[in-house]
Amino acid sequence: MRRLGWLRSTVASAVVAAAALGVLGGGQAAAQGKQLTLCWAAWDPANALVELGKDFTKQSGIEMKYEFVPWTSYADRFLNELNSHGKLCDLIIGDSQWIGGAAENKWYVKLNDFFDKEKISMGDFVPATVVGYSQWPKNTPNYWALPAMADAVGWTYRKDWFSRPEIQSAFKAKYGRDLAPPKTYDELKQIAEFFQGREIDGKKVYGAYIFTERGSEGITMGVTNVLYNYGFAYDNPKKPYQMQGIVNSADAAKGLEFYKELYKCCTAPGMTNAYMQEGLDAFKSGQVAMQMNWFAFFPGLYKDPNVGGDKIGFFVNPAGPKGHFTQLGGQGISVVATSDHKDDALAYIKWFAQPTVQQKWWQIGGYSALKAVVDAPDFPKSAAFAPQFLESMGIVKDFWAEPSYAQLLLDMQKRVHDYVVADKGTAQQALDLLVKDWTKVFKEQGKEVASSQ
Amino acid sequence: MTTILQPDHATIPGVSEPVKSRAARRVHGLSDRAIAWLFVAPTIALLLAINIFPLIWMIRLSFTNLNLSMSYLPLRFVGLDNFRDILTDEDVWFRLQTTAQFVISSVALQVVVGFGLALLINRQFRGHSFWTTIILLPMMLSPAVVGNFWTLLLQPQIGPFNYLISLFTGVPPSSFSMTGQVSLAPWTIVLVDTWMWAPYVMLICLAGLRSIPDYIYEAAEVDRASAWRQFWSITLPMTVPFLMLAVLFRAIENFKMFDMVNLLTSGGPGSTTELVSISLKRAAFEKWRTGYSSALAIILFVTVFGAANIYVKTLNKVKQR
Numbered sequence: 222m223r224r225l226g227w228l229r230s231t232v233a234s235a236v237v238a239a240a241a242l243g244v245l246g247g248g249q250a251a252a253q254g255k256q257l258t259l260c261w262a263a264w265d266p267a268n269a270l271v272e273l274g275k276d277f278t279k280q281s282g283i284e285m286k287y288e289f290v291p292w293t294s295y296a297d298r299f300l301n302e303l304n305s306h307g308k309l310c311d312l313i314i315g316d317s318q319w320i321g322g323a324a325e326n327k328w329y330v331k332l333n334d335f336f337d338k339e340k341i342s343m344g345d346f347v348p349a350t351v352v353g354y355s356q357w358p359k360n361t362p363n364y365w366a367l368p369a370m371a372d373a374v375g376w377t378y379r380k381d382w383f384s385r386p387e388i389q390s391a392f393k394a395k396y397g398r399d400l401a402p403p404k405t406y407d408e409l410k411q412i413a414e415f416f417q418g419r420e421i422d423g424k425k426v427y428g429a430y431i432f433t434e435r436g437s438e439g440i441t442m443g444v445t446n447v448l449y450n451y452g453f454a455y456d457n458p459k460k461p462y463q464m465q466g467i468v469n470s471a472d473a474a475k476g477l478e479f480y481k482e483l484y485k486c487c488t489a490p491g492m493t494n495a496y497m498q499e500g501l502d503a504f505k506s507g508q509v510a511m512q513m514n515w516f517a518f519f520p521g522l523y524k525d526p527n528v529g530g531d532k533i534g535f536f537v538n539p540a541g542p543k544g545h546f547t548q549l550g551g552q553g554i555s556v557v558a559t560s561d562h563k564d565d566a567l568a569y570i571k572w573f574a575q576p577t578v579q580q581k582w583w584q585i586g587g588y589s590a591l592k593a594v595v596d597a598p599d600f601p602k603s604a605a606f607a608p609q610f611l612e613s614m615g616i617v618k619d620f621w622a623e624p625s626y627a628q629l630l631l632d633m634q635k636r637v638h639d640y641v642v643a644d645k646g647t648a649q650q651a652l653d654l655l656v657k658d659w660t661k662v663f664k665e666q667g668k669e670v671a672s673s674q
Numbered sequence: 675m676t677t678i679l680q681p682d683h684a685t686i687p688g689v690s691e692p693v694k695s696r697a698a699r700r701v702h703g704l705s706d707r708a709i710a711w712l713f714v715a716p717t718i719a720l721l722l723a724i725n726i727f728p729l730i731w732m733i734r735l736s737f738t739n740l741n742l743s744m745s746y747l748p749l750r751f752v753g754l755d756n757f758r759d760i761l762t763d764e765d766v767w768f769r770l771q772t773t774a775q776f777v778i779s780s781v782a783l784q785v786v787v788g789f790g791l792a793l794l795i796n797r798q799f800r801g802h803s804f805w806t807t808i809i810l811l812p813m814m815l816s817p818a819v820v821g822n823f824w825t826l827l828l829q830p831q832i833g834p835f836n837y838l839i840s841l842f843t844g845v846p847p848s849s850f851s852m853t854g855q856v857s858l859a860p861w862t863i864v865l866v867d868t869w870m871w872a873p874y875v876m877l878i879c880l881a882g883l884r885s886i887p888d889y890i891y892e893a894a895e896v897d898r899a900s901a902w903r904q905f906w907s908i909t910l911p912m913t914v915p916f917l918m919l920a921v922l923f924r925a926i927e928n929f930k931m932f933d934m935v936n937l938l939t940s941g942g943p944g945s946t947t948e949l950v951s952i953s954l955k956r957a958a959f960e961k962w963r964t965g966y967s968s969a970l971a972i973i974l975f976v977t978v979f980g981a982a983n984i985y986v987k988t989l990n991k992v993k994q995r
Contacts (some may be wrong), residue, residue, distance in 0.1 A: 297959060304962065306743045325746050436940035491830035493854025493943050508831075624744045628961040635945060643856050643944025666744060 228254035238535035241368050255566050256284040260299055260310035260554075265521045266370055276581075283565050292497060293437050296627070303328040303557070312569055313561040314369050314552045317353045324357035327364045329555040335567055336364060343575045347657040349369060349617045350590035354553030360620065367570050368552025368590035369518065373538075373613040374446050375606070376549040377504060377522055378402055378511045380534035381420060391415075402536035406447060406479060409511070409539050413487030416510035428487030430503045430512040433478070433642055434496035441620065441633045444480045445548045446632035448484075449618050450541025451455035451476025462663050463671040469652035472543055477648035479541075479643045480494065493642050504528060513538075515550045516613065519606040520586045537613050551588070590614075625666045631657035642645060681980045736968035743962035756969035766970070769950045775860065776935075776949060780867045781921055787868060788875025789811045789917065793909075795876065796883045813873045821937025824866045828852040828938075853939050856946050861946055863935050873902065882916030883909065918989045922982065928980055950974060 235602055259274070261267050267289045274285040288309060290298045296316065302309050303323065315323060323329045336343065343351045343364060352370035357365055378562075382388060383400055389543060392400035392415055403409035413428025420426070432443025445453070452472030457463040467473075484492075492499065501521075504512040505528055523529045538547035554573065556566040572578060579591040583603070587612065590593060601608040621629045633655055640651035663670050677864050704712070736757070739750045760766050795806050812820070827835045828851075836847035852862040886908065932951040933942070942950030954974065958967035 269808075300962070301959065304745070313749070322743050325744070342678070434940075435944075436936070465729070489831065490848040491851045491854055493851055494940055551799040624746075625741070628963070631956060631961055638942055639944035640919055642942060643946055645944050665739070665741070667747065 254392065255282065255562070255565055255571060257311045257562055258286045258288055258309060258318045259312040259314070259569075260288040260302070261297045261314040263291050264517065266587050269582070271579070272585055273483045276578070277569060280572065281565075281568060283568070295433075296437065300627070305662045306559045308557075308559055308561060310557050311562045311566045311638050312554060313557055314554050315366070317549060317551055318620055318626040318630070320354065320357045320365055320553070321622045321626065323555065324363070324365045327558055330558050330563060331568075332364045332367065332556070332570070333362070335570075339571050339574075341367070341571070345592055347590045347592060347595060347614055349549065349614055350551065350553075351660065353549050353617070353619050353622075354454055354551060354590075357622070360505065367554040367574055368551075369554035369573070370551045371588040371590040371595075371610075371614060372515050372517045372550030372552075373610070373617050374442065374513060374550065375516045375519065375538060375613055376402075376511055376513055377506075378534045378536060379509075379517065379528070379532060381532040382416070382426075383534065383620060384509055388421075392623045402481070402534060403539045404521055406483075406539045406541050410479075410483055410487065413483065417487045422507075424507065425588055426507065427489040427503075427509050428511065429483065430492065430495070430500045430509045430514075431483060431488060432490055432496055432500070432513060433484065433488075433638070434499075435494050435496060435642070437496070437629055438634065439494075439496035440637050441630055442548055442550075444477065444637050444641070445618070445620065446538050446546075447480045447483075447541065448473055448476040449546035449548070450544050452541075452543035455621060457671075460671050464586060464656050464659055465672050468654050468659070469649065471649075474648040474652055476541065477637070477640065477651060480637075481648070484641055484668060516588060516606065516610050517550065519610075520604065523595075523605055533558050533605070535609045537609050537616075546616050546618045547613050549619040551590070589601075623663075623666065625662050627664045629659055633663065723738040732968045735965055736972050739879055740964040740967045741962055741966050752841070756966045757973065760970050760973060762862075765945075766950070766953070768945070769953045771949060772946070773929060773950045776863060776867075779861075780809055780864045780871075780928055781924045783864060783868045784872045784875045784924055785917060785921060787872040788920065789879045789913075791872065791876040791878035792883055794832060795880060805856075809876065810873045812870045814872070817934040818869070821864065821934040823870075825842065825853065825938055828862065829877060830854075831902060832890070844929050854943055856943055859939050859943060859947050863938060866934065866938060867931070870934070871927075875924065878916050879913055882913035885916075886912045908925065914990065915993050918985075918992060922985055922989065925985075926978060926982060929974075 259270070267287070271285075271287060274287075277283065291570065296319075299310070299313060299315065300319070300322075303313075303315075303326070304565065313329075315329075324331075328605075335341075343355060343362075346355075346368045350371050351364075352359055354367045354368045355364045357363055383402075389400050391399075392412075395415065396411055400412065403412055409429070415428070416426055418425060424427040432439045434440055452470060453476055454467050455464070457467050469520075480490055489503060492503070495503075495519065500512050500514045501518060503509045503524055504514075504522065507528060519535060522533060525533075538545075554570060556563055556570065560566055573582075574591075576591060576593045579589040579594050582591040583594050594600065595611060595614070601611060620626065636651045636655045636658065639645040640648060645651075646654075660672075661669050710770060737751055737753060739747070739752050739755075741747070789808055795809070796800070827833045830836050830851045835852065836850065838846065839850075840847040850858065853945050882908045890908055890912075891904060894908060899907070930951050931949055935947055935949055936952055936955075939947045942953045950970075953969055954970050957963045957970060961967075
């Protein structure tokens with residue numbers, strides 16, 4: 222009987238509690254009935270965006286829901302969603318290369334009228350990010366996104382190793398110059414060779430970490446950093462889509478050979494299919510002296526208790542014999558055309574474009590593309606990697622942003638991985654085959670492809 | 675002697691035969707046939723919706739230029755262009771070759787290992803049930819889990835596999851990469867697939883071994899046949915139909931293998947382990963070449979269907995012998 226009595230009172234309490242919660246919950250829901258879903262990749266800056274979004278909810282009463290997908294399946298997942306006209310995302314931070322397809326397929330809302338109405342000027346943003354993340358066709362005033370997350374490929378290095386007297390003297394004895402962050406790829410290779418297999422603090426370390434991933438975009442996003450600086454271009458600036466002799470020029474082939482040499486001489490064993498996360502792991506575990514990765518990860522690395530702070534340094538992607546560029550990363554934020562909450566989504570973009578919000582975005586781990594933030598006099602001193610980020614954003618180049626970018630990207634992934642990692646054919650053959658693949662894709666897209674310059 | 679009672683002939687007191695019969699035929703005015711259709715209809719509708727309709731739609735798409743990443747382009751009927759492109763593409767033939775090598779090597783190894791395990795497990799010994807369960811564990815795991823943990827096991831610097839090899843051969847553990855070297859990666863996917871699926875072959879073989887009547891072995895003993903002779907003349911011939919069944923199941927499964935290989939190597943290094951299923955996925959859901967990938971899917975379907983049919987006919991002939 223006592224047990225039954227206890228049960229009865231428990232049930233009664235539960236009913237009262239549930240009713241109370243129902244009333245409270247119902248009230249809250251009524252007050253904040255609006256909700257927006259923002260889709261992006263699952264990475265460090267996404268956590269910062271969640272923090273930032275709390276201010277938007279506080280101001281507007283609109284709840285923010287997030288759909289973050291790991292980078293390796295980010296494109297598959299969200300392009301599938303956009304292709305199928307799904308309603309999962311109201312706002313999407315889509316990759317820069319999607320802009321052509323998103324505009325042509327009308328997946329995104331065109332923002333020109335909205336920008337005019339709200340007096341949001343694209344002239345207030347870093348030009349490379351406007352071209353890279355917002356415009357389609359490129360270099361025309363047709364805007365489909367607001368630059369949201371500026372990013373580029375940069376490098377980190379072990380400042381503490383570089384500054385050790387015994388390492389410095391050994392390097393000087395071998396190469397006749399001081400050990401310092403490299404300015405050119407030849408210097409980088411020398412430093413990587415110097416560290417490769419060296420024992421530091423009783424542990425064998427390796428020279429450099431570079432992107433080699435096969436499945437999504439990894440090796441392409443890595444190799445282009447070298448190719449651009451060796452003279453590679455996507456097409457003839459005077460004859461669009463004319464690639465013969467440009468993509469597969471002798472200089473470009475030299476660049477590809479260099480990337481393979483760097484991979485063979487100076488990377489850790491087993492890095493045959495490695496991208497962002499593997500690079501972070503290799504650097505954080507004290508395995509490599511230098512790491513290629515996206516600036517987006519640098520705030521997290523700087524805070525790392527083992528390799529951050531005074532132990533880490535940053536440098537801009539080194540120059541090559543034919544120029545000095547780096548691969549553009551980053552994304553713009555767009556309103557999904559099939560969203561039922563377009564007005565609320567536009568309100569979010571309006572809020573996000575404000576200088577105060579952009580300033581906070583940079584402070585908490587995002588990368589603002591607003592000139593008022595990055596051109597501010599104190600910006601270079603605001604973070605250890607800020608000067609390198611600023612310099613990098615001035616020398617960025619991006620991959621194709623055509624609607625057929627996925628085909629173009631996967632073709633390059635295959636040809637480059639076949640040559641660099643699987644030792645198949647020569648660099649020249651790999652690039653010749655790439656021209657053949659890309660020509661076919663553009664012809665399918667209905668483009669005129671000239672075969673000679 | 676067991677008597678089987680026929681329910682049709684059973685009588686219920688107080689109910690006459692014609693009344694019962696009518697009641698059986700009609701429920702609320704529905705005939706037997708109508709009731710049968712009523713029961714089968716949801717299944718047929720479901721099959722039509724999720725199997726037949728997509729198949730017909732896919733056949734239709736295979737004759738078009740549809741590319742979902744450029745759905746703004748007009749949909750054009752391209753006849754047999756997609757099929758011609760596929761059959762004249764050197765890369766597709768390489769992928770088919772890679773797939774065939776993977777299927778043949780992995781199924782052959784699984785049959786040998788599975789049959790060997792079945793022979794062992796067929797003997798009664800202490801801990802028999804425990805070891806059977808242990809052997810069966812890998813096939814109960816999801817291929818995604820298997821792919822992920824083998825990736826870690828095979829990692830050249832921290833993975834125990836390389837250390838084990840190093841222990842026996844003296845080769846430094848981080849000097850080779852099982853998933854990253856062109857010469858090793860194809861064998862790695864065979865090895866992992868065999869680890870996972872040999873127990874399945876073992877189960878089928880075990881069913882075959884247990885179906886051989888004891889008296890045949892007793893007669894062989896009387897004839898003083900050696901164990902070796904018994905194996906070749908009784909065990910193997912009588913389990914061949916089961917082995918062939920195992921080969922059929924595993925070959926079909928491995929022909930469409932995707933998840934485990936995708937996680938282990940992503941088709942790399944380069945395109946060394948890019949099976950045709952990975953190519954198909956890339957064409958359909960990464961490049962969005964819907965027309966082309968529909969044609970490729972049809973070609974693969976016809977290939978598997980044709981090969982399986984020939985194989986089943988052979989299996990039936992073996993059974994009849």
